[in-house]
Amino acid sequence: MNDLGRLEDLPADYVAALTAQNLVPLWPNLRGVLPPNKPRISTRATHWPYAAIRPLLIQAGELTPIEKAERRVLVLANPGHGLDKMQASAAMYLGMQLLLPGEWAPSHRHTPNAVRMVVEGEGAWSTVDGEKCPMLRGDLILTPTGLWHEHGHDGTEPVIWLDVLDLPLVYYMETSYHVNGGRQDVTPGHGERSYARGGLLPTPVFERANKAYPMLRYPWADARAALESLAANQPEEQAVQITYANPQTGAHAENILGFYALMLRPGQTLTLPTRSPAMVFHVIEGGANVQVTDQNFQLAEADTCCAPGYTPVTLRNASTTQAAFIFIADETPLHQKLGVYETRP
Ligand code: GTQ
Numbered sequence: 001m002n003d004l005g006r007l008e009d010l011p012a013d014y015v016a017a018l019t020a021q022n023l024v025p026l027w028p029n030l031r032g033v034l035p036p037n038k039p040r041i042s043t044r045a046t047h048w049p050y051a052a053i054r055p056l057l058i059q060a061g062e063l064t065p066i067e068k069a070e071r072r073v074l075v076l077a078n079p080g081h082g083l084d085k086m087q088a089s090a091a092m093y094l095g096m097q098l099l100l101p102g103e104w105a106p107s108h109r110h111t112p113n114a115v116r117m118v119v120e121g122e123g124a125w126s127t128v129d130g131e132k133c134p135m136l137r138g139d140l141i142l143t144p145t146g147l148w149h150e151h152g153h154d155g156t157e158p159v160i161w162l163d164v165l166d167l168p169l170v171y172y173m174e175t176s177y178h179v180n181g182g183r184q185d186v187t188p189g190h191g192e193r194s195y196a197r198g199g200l201l202p203t204p205v206f207e208r209a210n211k212a213y214p215m216l217r218y219p220w221a222d223a224r225a226a227l228e229s230l231a232a233n234q235p236e237e238q239a240v241q242i243t244y245a246n247p248q249t250g251a252h253a254e255n256i257l258g259f260y261a262l263m264l265r266p267g268q269t270l271t272l273p274t275r276s277p278a279m280v281f282h283v284i285e286g287g288a289n290v291q292v293t294d295q296n297f298q299l300a301e302a303d304t305c306c307a308p309g310y311t312p313v314t315l316r317n318a319s320t321t322q323a324a325f326i327f328i329a330d331e332t333p334l335h336q337k338l339g340v341y342e343t344r345p
Contacts, residue, residue, distance in 0.1 A: 004030055043089045043278050043308035044080030045292035050119070050302035057098045057160060066103040073097045073163060076304060087168035088306045089278035091331045092257060095163040099124050099153045107150035110178035112170040113254045114143040117162040117282060117327050118220075119302050123155015128216045130187040135159060138220025138284045140244055140327070144213045144254050148184050162282055162304065164329045166256040191215035192222065195247035214248045220284065224325065227263040231323075239270055241328075251333075258332040264288060264317035264324040271314045274344040277331035278309045286324030289316040310344060 007015065007028040018025065032040070057074050066072055076094035077083040088094040097116070099105060101123070116126065117140055124135040129147040133139075143149040153159055170176045194202045195215050223242060231240045244259040245252060252258050258277075261284070264270060272279075281290055282304045290297045291314040292307040299305060307313045309331070317324040335341035 004028065038310055041308045041310065042080045043078055043306065045295045045297075045305065045307050045311070046076075046078050046080075046088075047290075047297040047299070047303065047305040048076045048094075049300065050304070051300070053096050054120075054160070057096055058158065061098050061100050061158065066100070066105060070108075071095075071097060071105055072099070076306075078306065080308075085168070088280060089168075089308065089331065091166055091169040091334055092278065092280060092306070092329060093163070093165040093167040094280060094304060094306075095165075097151075097161050097163055099151055099159045101153055101156050101158075103153050105151040107148050107181040107184050108178050109146055109148045109181065111145055111175050112165045112167040113145045113256055114149075114163055114165045115254065115257075115259060115329075116141045116143070117164065117284075119160045119162055121155060121157050121159030123157075124151060124153040124159035124161075126151050127184050127186060129211075129213070130184055131190060131216055132186045133190075133217040135161065136220060138224070138325075138327075140218040140220075140223070140253075140259060142213060142216045142218075142253055147213065148181055150184060162327075164257065164259075164280065166254075166334070169256060169334065190217065191247075192217050192219055196222075198226075198247075201248065210248070213246065213253075215246065215253075218244050218253075223261045224285075227261060227325065231263055231265065240265070254333070255337075256331075256334045258328075258330045260328040260330070262315075262326045262328055264315060264326065266317060266322060267320050269314065269316045271312065274310065274312045275332075276309045276340060276342045277335050278306060279313065280304065280306045280329040281315070282327040282329075284325040284327050286317065286319060286322050288324045288326055289318060290314075291316070 004027045060072055073095035075086045077086050078088050081087050118135045118137050126133045126141050128143050128149045133141050191214050226242050227240055240263040242261050283299045283301050288299045290299055290305050293311055297305050
């Protein structure tokens with residue numbers, strides 16, 4: 001790779017004249033913005049153990065009332081980007097949110113897409129676009145771009161969930177903002193009941209407006225059953241994985257980030273194909289070892305880690321008796337829409 005001219009090679013008065021006109025010479029910066037063969041990647045493989053997060057989150061509950069916080073969240077920030085950037089990868093934001101019994105996180109809507117993966121506790125709910133979604137452990141609840149959402153808690157123990165948003169991307173695009181609203185009216189009906197069986201679509205006889213997001217809650221009981229059924233039906237299959245999809249269109253559940261659940265059989269080792277999107281792994285049940293090039297994380301239940309794109313990842317379930325269930329978030333829909341999605345040998 002030939003060396004290109006440096007800024008220091010240019011006369012100082014010439015550089016000053018460029019600067020005065022808001023002009024920059026490309027060639028000293030060309031290799032920086034277009035590095036050879038592989039992008040420059042700030043995202044660092046990072047492990048956030050739940051055992052470390054939980055006590056600090058409970059402490060946040062004592063230190064900061066919900067009225068002062070609006071959303072009581074500890075952000076899982078990637079040190080490779082700088083913690084103040086509050087991003088797990090280029091496009092993904094992760095936060096661990098606490099709601100205490102009786103608390104209410106008021107209704108708002110915003111341009112970034114969000115999902116919640118429920119980690120712990122019972123009795124909380126999210127009302128999204130007028131649909132009141134119970135929050136049970138392992139449930140995935142969507143709050144897609146622009147939809148009103150609020151969280152409440154009628155139970156007796158703390159409820160904690162993992163937020164995944166495309167906030168870093170939407171913020172970088174200069175398109176991130178929110179609007180506050182009042183308590184939503186709850187309308188009857190649950191998307192997951194209308195779409196309770198794969199391949200069978202509700203078919204109204206009389207025309208009515210289609211909802212862009214017809215299913216907002218993906219109960220863990222259903223996702224787990226789907227994985228078990230897939231594993232039993234394809235005992236030879238190397239990878240047992242489902243995608244959280246929009247049941248009406250078959251597309252990814254949201255526009256920017258992809259969401260999946262993966263089952264690792266007892267003792268299974270799975271090397272994922274090397275692909276351009278960064279990934280997030282969160283253990284719903286069991287445990288997993290995650291190897292990202294030379295780094296090795298032992299994930300316990302409720303632990304979360306991330307891996308940069310273009311990087312080989314190997315997952316291992318060390319248990320010889322228990323399957324492991326892993327929630328995955330990645331940037332695949334975004335990369336596909338941008339045309340930059342690729343796999344590497
Ligand atoms: O629950 O609506 O982690 O608006 C960050 C921003 C959660 C939420 C976050 C949010 C929310």
